[in-house]
Amino acid sequence: MVAAASAVVAVGTVAGLVSALDDGPDGSDRARPTVTGSPSVLPMPAVPSRTTNSPSPKMSSPKPNKAKRTQKAPSATPRARGGSPAPNGSARLYRHADSQVLEWVRAHRSDPRRPLIESRIADRPAAVWFADFTPSTVTSRVRAVTSRAGAGQVPVVVPYAIPQRDCGGASDGGAPDVGAYDDWIDRFAAGLGAREVVVILEPDALSQTECLSEGQRADRYAALARAGRVMKAANPRARVYYDAGHSDWNPAATQAARLRAAGAASAASSDGIFTNVSNFNRTSDEV
Template identity: 60%
Template sequence: MTPPTGTPRPAQAAEAPARGSRLRKATALGLAAGLAATGIALSTEMTAGAAAQGSLPAGTQLYKDPNSQVVRWVAAHPGDSRQPIIARRIASQPQAVWFSNYSPSTVTNDVKAVTTAAAAGGQVPVLAVYEIPNRDCGGASAGGAPDLASYDAWVRNFAAGLGSGQSIVILEPDSIALTTCLSAQQQSDRFASLSRAGAAIHAAAPHAKVYMDGGHSAWNSAPEQASRLRTAGILTSADGLFTNVSNFNTTANEVNFAKNVLAALGNPGNLHAVVDTSRNGNGPAGGGAWCDPSGRAIGAYPTTNTGDPAIDAFLWVKPPGEADGCAGPAGTFLPDVAYALASAGASDPTTPPPTTAPPTTTPPTTAPPTTAPPTTAPPTTAPPTTAPPTGAACSVSYKIASAWSGGFTTDVTVRNTGSAAVNGWSLKWAFPGDQQITSAWNAKTTQSGANVTATDLGYNAAVPVGGSTGFGFQGTGSNTASPTAFTLNGTVCTVS
């Protein structure tokens, strides 16, 4: 899970949840049978802080952070052709404020700055707490408090800033669904700490609504997730569960899954669910891709008017446009990503949009950064690969950007070194090992055995003489050796 970053408040991460975040589709190991059976004995302090009854009132106005990355980008780029649609469809919407930096001495004031501003505007803030030790199991969003005792103290400091007004707390994405790196004792200790955290928040802020990690519909089964949530104290220390944070599953599937989890918990009247709809407008990507997959879209706009008594709100917990860790550093705001998500959205928000007219011209044809995913949906067919014009020549730079056991990401730059412009390109190569591409950005990729073809996405089809275009991809394989030969529209390229 990648937390948002780059905000001036020290409580927020340096740029995003990589999952900003890493709520990925996973086959998680079940907890030891004894753990679910034994449960956790609640202390007097925890029982006193039991969750308040009732759901969020329909019509609750959610807080729009004037200092979010997208709002700052919109303000700084009034002439950018992508700005109007990003402003209208993303920056105009309330989104979660993430607290993912370990700053025990400042977190109270950091939280207070948000809750005070929200209260002054008659709005309810959504605050994502992301500081559990060993978060993301050491993945792209690794970090957190140094140990559980430090975490307990940090959460108490966090809670002290909430005040007496209403707030929504998303308590530790991934913390319950993703436990494969923890022993049974470590799981038990973490769940006990989460239970204490929920109780501490309710004790300090009786009008706060606390939602615990429900994973998502393509992860653990509803009974398994319910068992974990019960062990983590949801029945006494929370107001419900959240699902789909930083993921792409459809709202219908998530609502159904959340209801199944609640049913497995016995349908307690004080528990409800919230669903992250920030990027699920087109549903999940094929093959279970979770890290900045192309072709996604913003989903239902944030609201507490869900029409379903079991679902308190549809929220934008993962801010649209902030990277998962493949298109750019986790949590970095990427305008091309935001523009792609906004453009693919089904409709404009129901709230009045800004008066600025949408762009009448197409996005610039210059190449976006090599780490950004495509700004338009991939074409359904490959562009023609007609014979290259006279004077065609090219060079290719192929660089492994990052690698880990069994996986890697790669940046590819194609330069037109010939005497004629290229308009529509197809780059081909063969992997020297067992590499398999799992997702790509700024290009559509197809693979047959070791042979790969990458084609443009329309907006980046033109490569002028002396110009270049770039794309990237994530792959799996034990071998990360680089290809030794590339052809562009049938022309053999030099390798730089």
């Protein structure tokens, strides 16, 4: 889809998604599921630079509408044992020990459903989402995940705090403005450590922009380009992937233009794209 997108990282529905939330002043992270919707969006022009004054239009919740997929992109992502995509052929994705499904398994040992849930869901690696805007603890919470992964294990983390997130829909929230978001990203990056880590940068942030003015879209693209650069500068072994929506959302050409505007074609900020997060489309439709 873009020049830098040599791999499609499908981390999401199959592997399971958990969210590291700030549950107290100690900065401990607990896993909770986070699911985002998949509404349709109207094609918007790519705007490469941030503006200084951007009005705030009224936000609304868009209605789902499947858009016809116009092209496919091949995937070159290697897979580790057990079918988990990994940054290289020997590493395996990290399974976070504090996910909600693991808590359920531990609390329901005699439940007849437990063996199936444990083998099909709880034993799978899971991306850890950071969806609450708490700058004071985000560094320690990210570090709590990245530092736990053992040798040969690669954690997958999801920064999810873009301003006007989900266009005011079911997953609304995020930073109050772009300046606050930039600061949050700096603090997030400080927790990435020095080992391999995969960053799934802001799901839906490029696919869903119809609630933004032209200036606000430019601000978002610039903020995402900066976020990728900050992550890779903080940890050169971090692999940062950008939002490509999914096969039933935007036309490929529309999504590609947004990806380029947000820095996904630059090796300084991006290692490729991700698709199908929190959705259930077949892999064959995505790649």
